[in-house]
Amino acid sequence: MESRLQALFNDGDLERTLQFGPLNLIACDLDDTIYDGHGDFVELKERVAELINDYLPDVDKSWLIQKYEETEALSMARYGSAYHRLFLNVADMYLQACEKVDGDPFVGRFGELFGIIREVFSEENYAKKGLMPGSLEVLRELKANQINNRPNLLLLFTQGGHMLQMPKIKGLGLNQFFDSAKIIPRKTLAEYIALSEEYDSNPIVMIGNSRYHDIKPAIEAGFNGAVYIANEPWAQDAKGKLPEADNILKYDSMKAVSEDLPNFFDFLEKVLHP
Ligand SMILES: [Mg+2]
Secondary structure, three states, X not given: OOOHHHHHOOHHHHHHHHOOOOOXXXXXXXXXXXXXXXXXXXXXXXXXXXXXXXXXXXXXXXXXXXXXXXXXXXXXXXXXXXXXXXXXXXXXXXXXXXXXXXXXXXXXXXXXXXXXXXXXXXXXXXXXXXXXXXXXXXXXXXXXXXXXXXXEEEEEEEEOOHHHHHHHHHHOOHHHOOOEEEEEOOOOHHHHHHHHHHOOOOXXXXXXXXXXXXXXXXXXXXXXXXXXXXXXXXXXXXXXXXXXXXXXXXXXXXXXXXXXXXXXXXXXXXXOOO
């Protein structure tokens, strides 16, 4: 059965909302823009290394972390998506530990590894962590204010698997700010073009932390503007240069945006024209 949140986030509701247009569409990335997604992977890595080390004290924890990071770098290039990496990294760390001790003394505790994945990426853990500083204030302002006499429709535009992103959206209470959410496997140029076509004549901006996944494709797809939050903990986010365009505004963090709201809104007013 569809949950209340899923119902809220389905496209049918969005279409109904759009009938009231025109609106400003504000597409916002989730991980490492308003939420510290990278931090979850650091937590996972440390906790899995600790568990294996606890069971196999001869296998050094820093060696395990090094192996995990090697796998991470390889699988990042091959698969990109966090979902693929997550299971590969954990399985690889475990298998390498078994190889090092020449056996499988870990049998029977394999479920604990997956228990850690479940805990780290659980709704409860997200609720405990909350959004990155400044994000709440900025989202609140975007929701409460009009720009160029049009209300703002906030769209969460994120890549990843539903199983990873839905508990995050619930735990962080994002349904109170966002009118809709799109969770897609890869943020490609084609996805941005599809998004701007779907929203037709409504002006649209992108807010995101990745030059490669958020800013460059949004500008290339003809979005009216983009706000670049320069926080790129993953190498793949930082691929390529920021396009040279006067419809891109750059900040170091959402905290910096929250401390600069008048200029932020001036910029949005300037770019958000149908
Ligand atoms: Mg991101």
